[in-house]
Amino acid sequence: MSLRSPLGRVRGLGAAREGVGHWWHxxxxxxxxxxxxxxFAASLVSLIGADYFTMREWMGSPLAAGLLIxxxxxxxxxxxLGLQVVIEDYLHHEGAKIALLMAVNALALVLALTGVLAVLSVLFAG
Amino acid sequence: MSARNRPLSPHLQVYRPQMTSILSITHRLTGVALALGAILLVYWLAAAASGAEVFEDARGLIGSWIGRLALFGWTLALFYHLCNGIRHLFWDAGHGYALPDAERSGWAVLAATVVLTLAAWIAGYAMRGGV
Incomplete structure (x- = not known):
């Protein structure tokens, strides 16, 4: 006998309430x-020691800008996603875990946004 | 199913490390290191968007011996995580689970990591004649 409700079984989201979403992403x-x-590694190799103008020329080309974003x-x-698993594995205090997960997600968001905006500003500056 | 026959998580105090288990924890460690290093990557990009003087500061920091050491470590972690990540994708597709296969692919990952890292730095220095 299953204790799971028929609706829960249809949704297939399990105890974590997100199914295989995390794993799949x-x-x-x-x-x-x-x-x-x-x-990116090949670009980094070609950019070792690049000066300001070489760097902006690379960042400002549409193909490199798109791939960078x-x-x-x-x-x-x-x-x-990866740091979330590490935190969930090793941090067992519920409050600290949620706080750290929020901080990691916020930091990742801010860093990604900063990087994307930096690329776009160089791209549109021409 | 009896409790005795279930697979157990490694009990770290009495666990004998194997090549495969060391590669596994290294994948996680390099992942965390790459995330930390990505802060420097964003700093580098933001510096290029913030004007020549700011970029020269960033260039000086990355070009210093400690900057170069950090960048070398970051590229080493990047190539390891890339190669071992591909190994994980093959496992996800259901291939290479037998122990001899897992050990062989593990050595291949280590060899590819060293070769790719050295090739990248040799090519980088050859193209620019040094940082």
Whole structure:
């Protein structure tokens, strides 16, 4: 006999109330990050020691700007999801856990936004 | 199912580390390190958007020996997490679970990490002639 309600079974969201959403988004972002990371690492190699104008020329090209924004968004989302699992595994005080999760998500959001806006401002400055 | 036959989480005080378990915790450690290092990445991008003087400061910081050491560590962590992440994706697809396979793919990840990191830095220095 199952103690789960028929509605709960249909929704299939389990005790964490989000089903496989977290797991699946971690995988989707990781697959997107494979080519993005290879591109970013190659760019980093070519930018070692780059001066201000070389850097802005690179950041301001539409292709690099677009890929950078995708890298930042996918990367910080992936990082927030990963850090969430680490915090949930090791931090067992409920209040501290929720507070730290909020802080990590807020920081990831602010950092991703700062990075994206920096790229856009260089792109539109021309 | 009897409780005795269930798989257990490793009891760390009496757990004998294996290559596969060390790679597993390293994946997590490099993930956390990459997230921390990403703060510097955003600082670098924001500096480029904030004018030549600010960018020169960032360039000086990253070009210092401690900056270069941090960047080397970050690229090492990046290539490890990338290669081992691909290994995880193959597991997610149901491949490579047998112990000899997991050990072989683990060594492949380590070799690829070293090769990619060294290749990236050698190429970087060759293109610019040093930071």
């Amino acid at each position: 971690q995988r989707l972002t990781s697959i997107a990050l494979v080519p993005l990371t290879i591109w 995708l890298f930042l968004v996918a990367g910080f989302y992936h990082a927030a």
